[in-house]
Amino acid sequence: MxxxxxxxxxxxxxxxxxxxxxxxxxxxxxxxxxxxxxxxxxxxxxxxxxxxxxxxxxxxxxxxxxxxxxxxxxxxxxxxxxxxxxxxVPLTEIVRAYKARVSGRHEIAEFIGVTEAFLQDSIDRYREKYGLFVVLDKQYTVYLDPLGVAELFPES
Structure with missing residues (x-):
């Protein structure tokens, strides 16, 4: 697709x-x-x-x-x-995979529609640019090593 x-x-x-x-x-x-x-x-x-x-x-x-x-x-x-x-492989796609409860690099690559090697190269490039993590829209933290997503909750 x-x-x-x-x-x-x-x-x-x-x-x-x-x-x-x-x-x-x-x-x-x-x-x-x-x-x-x-x-x-x-x-x-x-x-x-x-x-x-x-x-x-x-x-x-x-x-x-x-x-x-x-x-x-x-x-x-x-x-x-x-x-x-x-x-x-925009970071928003990694968040979308997280929301869909997709885990593991192979499954995330399949979910996005890229090869696992391409996903890894993308993550490596993001890590070079941002460091170990990046915060998206004050809602999610995308961890780049190891790969993961944490949802941030607004302060009450």
Whole structure:
């Protein structure tokens, strides 16, 4: 379902998306408002993660960044991944999983619609940005290590 939503988002942005066989090391590529997703990726969940990152390139990258020995190219790659983390695994989705009584990384990843590795990478990035926890809307504390959510109750 997430993959289909991202495909619609790409179409809305005027981006053509194609699946084609690619080298196993390439999950996707973006250039000139075209996204190619590796047709050999076995699951739609993995394809959603790849498509999210390529949409991140649309929103954050410019020029040819294929040479990852270049510092600017690596920074743009990180920005695109970060965009995908924020878009596919917003902290509000972790709270929504908590409210649905979903527990464990595997189940949370399945609930959100991403791979467990993508969920972990997202959490790692959030931890780099916020530290061990972040408070959302003065209602929830999302703990990033270990992963968990605590509901805050208003003072009476």
């Amino acid at each position: 997430l993959y289909d939503n991202l495909l619609r988002e790409a179409e809305h942005l005027g981006i053509d998306t194609y699946e084609k066989p690619m080298s196993p090391r390439n999950k996707g590529l973006y250039g000139d408002n075209i996204i190619w997703i590796n047709k050999m990726i076995p699951t739609r969940v993995e394809k959603a993660c790849a498509l999210g990152e390529e949409l991140g390139h649309h929103h954050t990258s410019y020029g040819d960044i294929l040479d990852q020995s270049d510092v600017c190219a690596r920074k743009q790659e990180l920005r695109a991944r970060q965009w995908a983390y924020w878009r596919l």
